[in-house]
Amino acid sequence: xxxxxxxxxxxxxxxxxxxxxxxxxxxxxxxxxxxxxxxxxxxxxxxxxxxxxxxxxxxxxxxxxxxxxxxxxxxxxxxxxxxxxxxxxxxxxxxxxxxxxxxxxxxxxxxxxxxxxxxxxxxxxxxxxxxxxxxxxxxxxxxxxxxxxxxxxxxxxxxxxxxxxxxxxxxxxxxxxxxxxxxxxxxxxxxxxxxxxxxxxxxxxxxxxxxxxxxxxxxxxxxxxxxxxxxxxxxxxxxxxxxxxxxxxxxxxxxxxxxxxxxxxxxxxxxxxxxxxxxxxxxxxxxxxxxxxxxxxxxxxxxxxxxxxxxxxxxxxxxxxxxxxxxxx
Ligand SMILES: Cc1ncc(C[n+]2csc(CCOP(=O)(O)OP(=O)(O)O)c2C)c(N)n1
Numbered sequence: 001x002x003x004x005x006x007x008x009x010x011x012x013x014x015x016x017x018x019x020x021x022x023x024x025x026x027x028x029x030x031x032x033x034x035x036x037x038x039x040x041x042x043x044x045x046x047x048x049x050x051x052x053x054x055x056x057x058x059x060x061x062x063x064x065x066x067x068x069x070x071x072x073x074x075x076x077x078x079x080x081x082x083x084x085x086x087x088x089x090x091x092x093x094x095x096x097x098x099x100x101x102x103x104x105x106x107x108x109x110x111x112x113x114x115x116x117x118x119x120x121x122x123x124x125x126x127x128x129x130x131x132x133x134x135x136x137x138x139x140x141x142x143x144x145x146x147x148x149x150x151x152x153x154x155x156x157x158x159x160x161x162x163x164x165x166x167x168x169x170x171x172x173x174x175x176x177x178x179x180x181x182x183x184x185x186x187x188x189x190x191x192x193x194x195x196x197x198x199x200x201x202x203x204x205x206x207x208x209x210x211x212x213x214x215x216x217x218x219x220x221x222x223x224x225x226x227x228x229x230x231x232x233x234x235x236x237x238x239x240x241x242x243x244x245x246x247x248x249x250x251x252x253x254x255x256x257x258x259x260x261x262x263x264x265x266x267x268x269x270x271x272x273x274x275x276x277x278x279x280x281x282x283x284x285x286x287x288x289x290x291x292x293x294x295x296x297x298x299x300x301x302x303x304x305x306x307x308x309x310x311x312x313x314x315x316x317x318x319x320x321x322x323x324x325x326x327x328x329x
Contacts, residue, residue: 001215008277009290011053011210015045015270016294018069021078024298025068025085026245033306034085036098041069043240046269047172048073050213050235051140054221060108060126061140062119064172065100066239067112070142075107082301088308094319095311117147120169124156127167127230138166138225145234146177148191160230161198168220171234172207178243179255192234200230207235208267211276238264 022042028034041048044066052061052073063070072078076092084091084102092102100114110126113119123141130137143153148171160167171191175182188194195202201223205216213235220231240261242248274287 001218003211003214005277005280005282007053007214008211008273009282009286011049011214012270012273012277012287013290013294014049014053014073015210015273016291017078017297018042018045018048018072019270020295020298021068021072021082021301024302025082026241028086028302029245034099035087038068038085038099038245039066039243040239040241040245041066043264043268044172044174044207044237045069046210046213046272047170047207047235047237048142050207050210051142051168051170051217051233053214054217055108055138055140058108058135058137059140059221060110060123060130060137061142062110062123062126063112063142064119064144064147065112065114065116066144066172067100067102067142071102071104071107071109071112074104074109076102076104076109077107078297078301079304080104082298082305083308086305086308087310088305089311089315090304090308094315096316096319117143117150117153119143120147120153120156123167124160124165127160127165128163131163131165131227136225138168138221140168140170142170142172144177145171145173145175145182145191146180146185148194149185154194157194157198157200157230157232161200164227164229166224166227167230168217168224169230169232171232172237173234174237174239176239176243176256181255190234192232195232198232200232202232202234204234204236207237208264208269208272210269210273238267240265 022040025038048069061074080092085099087095089095092104100112103111110122120141120143123139127139190204192202192204206212224231
């Protein structure tokens, strides 16, 4: 598939933005400027970027606990994401949600979700709403291969198939669910095979190659947008870091070898795309410019977070409940 240079450069920018964001977020967590926990997306950038570049603004996504990459790729404001991680009132959820509860209606992000697999039925509902309103929008549900064994995802696949809903189920198979290898939790090699059981299209994609993901996503979006039915897309990928950012510091027994991690680092999605661009004679200075821009955006987001106030005590009660009776609290 022909992909314009400008589109490829945007993909490079978006992957770099996610990578720098995640690297800086880990530093801030270690320094105590962010509390709680983070699940870094480093290594998996090609999936979020390849999928989201194939979407339109009105399309909707739901995300997972490893969600920063998805929402940045879908166009969320990096300042407001960082502010949310830093628990500041300028964050997407006014600093009361944190890393695993970012929502951005404007960018079409129906929520990062701390509960495994629970974004999937939300995306299903969004797809049903689009179907009901007879509009052109599609929904994308990101989930991990660990979550793929949860009943709710099977229910969603079945329902989407029966009603031919405009939804793409994107399983990011990074081979590990926490410390559990996929071969210990799942009886089949390709999770996309499960599409057969729900009479829908299933496809396995190299999730380390952004252009391959993009091409497959474009086809899937066209297919589901024209109301032919849902698609289950499995992206084979890898996370370089631990399940959560402090994993190495917290665990003494390694569950994967350095050789395995090094193997996937050699398939790095950012380097792969740069290689393609070098072949197309894009000068190295352009990469440097794009890298600097992405770094600057992340640094500005940190400054924005630091300058922003924390929510007040009173604000703790806002937005949480729509109480039927005034004065309950
Ligand atoms: C319903 C539920 N069960 C268990 C957990 C604890 N948990 C958090 S992340 C995780 C592993 C998820 O693995 P996977 O779905 O493959 O996503 P990945 O972490 O690889 O991105 C688990 C078991 C949870 N958050 N929600």
